[in-house]
Amino acid sequence: xxxxxxxxxxxxxxxxxxxxxxxxxxxxxxxxxxxxxxxxxxxxxxxxxxxxxxxxxxxxxxxxxxxxxxxxxxxxxxxxxxxxxxxxxxxxxxxxxxxxxxxxxxxxxxxxxxxxxxxxxxxxxxxxxxxxxxxxxxxx
Numbered sequence: 001x002x003x004x005x006x007x008x009x010x011x012x013x014x015x016x017x018x019x020x021x022x023x024x025x026x027x028x029x030x031x032x033x034x035x036x037x038x039x040x041x042x043x044x045x046x047x048x049x050x051x052x053x054x055x056x057x058x059x060x061x062x063x064x065x066x067x068x069x070x071x072x073x074x075x076x077x078x079x080x081x082x083x084x085x086x087x088x089x090x091x092x093x094x095x096x097x098x099x100x101x102x103x104x105x106x107x108x109x110x111x112x113x114x115x116x117x118x119x120x121x122x123x124x125x126x127x128x129x130x131x132x133x134x135x136x137x138x139x140x
Contacts, residue, residue, distance in 0.1 A: 004063040017056045021086045028066070035074050035084040042071065 005025045006014065014023040019034035030038070034055065041051045048071040049059045059067060077084050 004066060006061065010058075010061040013058065013061065019055055019057075028062070028070075029087065030070075030074075032084050032086050035077065038070075038074055039078055039084070042074075 006023070006028075011023055011025065014020050014028055019031050019037075021029045021031045023029075037055070038048075038051055041054075042048065046054075048067050052062060052067060052070070053059050062070070074084070
């Protein structure tokens with residue numbers, strides 16, 4: 001991620017570009033269509049800066065570091081198992097995607113509650129003295 005923060009005006013310019021998937025002050029992501037186009041033009045010998053400017057992305061607003069990062073990210077995605085894609089495929093710590101619908105979130109929480117209830121019922125079957133970390137002994 002580039003350290004350069006987009007101004008409000010730059011965000012609007014980037015947001016109005018048809019090849020922009022999403023834009024925030026620190027992040028710019030592209031449509032799959034643009035990524036494919038970028039990859040083809042890169043392989044035809046064009047420089048990333050030229051490709052971006054040709055398709056309406058001002059190089060001075062992006063900055064040198066971000067332009068390099070865009071080229072690197074598209075190359076990495078192209079050679080990855082998932083291939084080129086829009087948005088993020090990063091997994092959250094719970095193993096699901098970051099962009100969950102409300103139904104998916106509710107279903108996940110219901111499963112967690114059910115699992116924890118089963119765990120509690122299982123632990124109730126043991127005398128307290130047999131539980132790990134218990135200070136009580138079986139002779140009390």
